[in-house]
Amino acid sequence: MNNLRLAGLLTPLALSATAHAAEPDFFKDASATLQARNYYFSRDFSGIVGANKQSKAEEWAQGFIFNFKSGYTPGTLGFGVDTLAVLGLKLDSSPDRTGTGLLPVQDYGRAADNYSRAGATFKMRYSKTELKVGELQTNLPILQYNDSRLLPPTYQGVSVTSAEIDGLIVQAGHLGSTSLRNEAGDEKMIAMLGHLPQRQADSDGFDFAGGDYSFNANRSTVSLWYGRLEDIYQQGFVGFKHSQPVGDWTLLANLGYFTAREQGEQRIGEVDNRAFYSLLSAKRSGHTFTVGYQGIYGDDAFPRVFPNISPLGNEVPTYEFSYTDERSWQVRYDYDFVAMGVPGLTATVRYLKGDNVDTGLGFEGKEHERDLDLSYAVQSGVLKGLGVRLRNAMARSNYRSDIDENRVILSYTWTLL
Missing domain, CATH: 2.40.160.10 (Porin)
Structure with a gap:
């Protein structure tokens, strides 16, 4: 796991131990969840078209998704930190059934036994305007969020969201790289x-x-x-x-x-x-x-x-x-x-x-x-908190x-x- 990202994951925990009394608003509005996601995915290709003649993609995997979202520090400018950490574990796969999007496929054709990543988002708020830098889960008509596999994808970049005018929400930003839903690292x-x-x-x-x-x-x-x-x-x-x-x-x-x-x-x-x-x-x-x-x-x-x-x-x-x-x-x-x-x-x-x-x-x-x-x-x-989807x-x-x-x-x- 990338050391910088691991440090970002541990940042709010360190703040919790040292700054609770000094910054009560930071923790008052904080939230943390851990989701366990068990995913079976199967696709049979009964009429194969194209160069890839693999007739089936079928895998089973277990994922864990940890989300921490802080509140903001007091003052005209509020500061906060969000973190995301994910872990995927292979339960069943084989080289002739990879490609489901649940697990990374290694160079020799087998799915990885596990993969993980972690990242932090540093945020600043002024009035009804929010700046975020770091790990982003952007959800826009021209870049819609797609959490349809074992682990959620993310982007790395900067975004600004403003709601200063009643009824109007505007956003702008730049994303430099992405972490795909079934990959541990960043890429273009x-x-x-x-x-x-x-x-x-x-x-x-x-x-x-x-x-x-x-x-x-x-x-x-x-x-x-x-x-x-x-x-x-x-x-x-x-x-x-x-x-x-x-x-x-x-x-x-x-x-x-x-x-x-x-x-x-x-x-x-x-x-x-x-x-x-x-x-x-x-x-x-x-x-x-x-x-x-x-x-x-x-x-x-x-x-x-x-x-x-x-x-x-x-x-x-x-x-x-x-x-x-x-x-x-x-x-x-x-x-x-x-x-x-x-x-x-x-x-x-x-x-x-x-x-x-x-x-x-x-x-x-x-x-x-x-x-x-x-x-x-x-x-x-x-x-409560248990969900099933077929x-x-x-x-x-x-x-x-x-x-x-x-x-x-x-x-x-x-x-x-």
Whole structure:
């Protein structure tokens, strides 16, 4: 483990021992949690397309995630420290089943027995403006946080968030490197176009700026964002969300539009992409019904930082429905069993279908996916903090590999402070 990061992890513990009386606000608002996450992931590729002929990715692993967040010291300028430490342990894997994203794959093809990392974030607050330097978990439309495997990814850099104007939150920052979800160290960022990593070139940093403005009693939000993966691509985003009560129903709309083009040295060549998505939902009691439409335009697939997800309406954990010229539809149904007196239990079923894909192979690409998700979180009692999630997905395509997927995720969170 990097010594500098280990020192960052121990910083708040040292402060706790020496400065509790001098800085009571620093500790008054502090929190600490430890989550144990047990993760089984399996993907069968029944119709392999491409150079990699591995027919299955299947692994089982145990993770531990420690989070400490301090409060701020008293005064006009408040200072604080956050720390994150993670540990991943291999429970089951083999060279012919790696590549799930749960564990690092070593040079000789086997998954590592364990991996870990730790980092600190130093923060400063003035009024309603906050500066953070160090380990960041950025969650923006142009760089969305993706905690979908055993351990969470992070970035290293600086960010500023300000909420000085009522209803308006603005952010800006620079990220110099990333720690991937299944890696122990830091590395430079690369791009993805659709589902394909562009490993031939990396970037020296990611810059972002933008904001979200909420109005209409916080029922409406407009967003405007800009992101730049240096010397690879630049991307803009405009979005609108609205919630409207109508009798016993609540109607929701989520609309977004992206534009992207090459940037600087153009290390992966020219980039030409525009993307539009719309999600319309109706909610009543425990029921939520959703339909979505998504269109990809331009000469290239949708770009993003590898291996992140995006807020595209029809992007799901198995297929992205964001390849060149793709048009896709979604129907989705969610049920929250709190309406039946079972709080913490939720279920989701959705179906997505895409076509008009420019495969570059002389034929139209088509694909579809069906997802089933069931999750339960214990709400009270001695097992409060225990969560269970089951996921089953079936994805079929005529231009990329078919996938049958299963995930079983057990988690337990201890509140330490």
